[in-house]
Amino acid sequence: xxxxxxxxxxxxxxxxxxxxxxxxxxxxxxxxxxxxxxxxxxxxxxxxxxxxxxxxxxxxxxxxxxxxxxxxxxxxxxxxxxxxxxxxxxxxxxxxxxxxxxxxxxxxxxxxxxxxxxxxxxxxxxxxxxxxxxx
Amino acid sequence: xxxxxxxxxxxxxxxxxxxxxxxxxxxxxxxxxxxxxxxxxxxxxxxxxxxxxxxxxxxxxxxxxxxxxxxxxxxxxxxxxxxxxxxxxxxxxxxxxxxxxxxxxxxxxxxxxxxxxxxxxxxxxxxxxxxxxxx
DNA sequence: CATACTGTAACTATAATTATTACAGTACAA
DNA sequence: TTGTACTGTAATAATTATAGTTACAGTATG
Numbered sequence: 001x002x003x004x005x006x007x008x009x010x011x012x013x014x015x016x017x018x019x020x021x022x023x024x025x026x027x028x029x030x031x032x033x034x035x036x037x038x039x040x041x042x043x044x045x046x047x048x049x050x051x052x053x054x055x056x057x058x059x060x061x062x063x064x065x066x067x068x069x070x071x072x073x074x075x076x077x078x079x080x081x082x083x084x085x086x087x088x089x090x091x092x093x094x095x096x097x098x099x100x101x102x103x104x105x106x107x108x109x110x111x112x113x114x115x116x117x118x119x120x121x122x123x124x125x126x127x128x129x130x131x132x133x134x135x
Numbered sequence: 136x137x138x139x140x141x142x143x144x145x146x147x148x149x150x151x152x153x154x155x156x157x158x159x160x161x162x163x164x165x166x167x168x169x170x171x172x173x174x175x176x177x178x179x180x181x182x183x184x185x186x187x188x189x190x191x192x193x194x195x196x197x198x199x200x201x202x203x204x205x206x207x208x209x210x211x212x213x214x215x216x217x218x219x220x221x222x223x224x225x226x227x228x229x230x231x232x233x234x235x236x237x238x239x240x241x242x243x244x245x246x247x248x249x250x251x252x253x254x255x256x257x258x259x260x261x262x263x264x265x266x267x268x269x270x
Numbered sequence: 271c272a273t274a275c276t277g278t279a280a281c282t283a284t285a286a287t288t289a290t291t292a293c294a295g296t297a298c299a300a
Numbered sequence: 301t302t303g304t305a306c307t308g309t310a311a312t313a314a315t316t317a318t319a320g321t322t323a324c325a326g327t328a329t330g
């Protein structure tokens with residue numbers, strides 16, 4: 001996962017958590033992140049499916065948090081945007097080789113363990129906690 | 136880091152650890168990983184600089200471990216291949232926005248914590264431990 | 271019915287990663 | 301002393317992943 005989706009999602013959720021009484025447009029959010037508004041809408045699709053965001057269409061529409069910021073844990077945000085192993089991709093080794101044959105099994109297991117350790121850390125922080133740091 | 140360098144390095148070190156008395160050529164190693172031999176040599180450059188591998192040029196040459204497999208911790212292998220944050224890149228947010236202005240500082244800190252948790256897990260396993268799993 | 275939003279598809283541009291080719295340098299051994 | 305089999309490395313091409321853009325339909329508001 002070498003993209004900006006985690007950072008983008010956290011940014012979106014942070015903005016919505018800081019202005020809980022306003023409907024923020026994708027254009028406004030995009031202006032803060034400094035990316036294209038369509039990317040914001042695409043990311044919001046996932047956040048909404050997860051139940052974290054409500055979007056209102058039409059004039060005066062926008063986006064708002066659908067749940068308290070303290071209910072959104074960073075580990076869940078990570079799992080939402082996760083597309084591949086954080087430690088990188090595996091190779092497609094030679095099955096005729098004793099090592100090649102079984103290495104992916106062991107690597108997958110290792111990656112799972114390592115990722116779990118990281119998730120445990122992320123599960124200690126909510127969006128509310130994250131927002132508290134802002135001055 | 137969305138590449139295969141960590142998996143490739145582990146694969147190389149695993150092969151060398153399993154055949155400690157042989158000089159393995161980059162072509163042989165590449166055949167096991169199923170990648171181009173030049174990629175193996177490029178990766179070996181880094182592993183050698185780290186002092187883990189000795190390479191012998193010329194006919195009958197090849198590569199061998201320079202230290203006991205138990206001395207190579209997976210956390211150190213990770214740090215060697217690490218090129219960017221495992222949780223992905225940051226955006227380049229708008230400094231005129233209150234949130235955009237300081238979010239990268241907080242995200243960097245979070246990433247550091249999360250990565251540290253993962254490193255701690257990786258520091259528990261050596262190449263020797265990893266190799267023990269092979270049957 | 272003009273305006274300002276979201277939703278989404280299609281496409282383009284850019285960046286990251288991997289693969290390939292080519293060849294110089296080195297060591298061995300017939 | 302020459303053929304062979306390696307490593308070392310540069311240059312470049314190919315592929316894949318990611319981000320950006322354009323376009324426009326759909327929706328709510330005043």
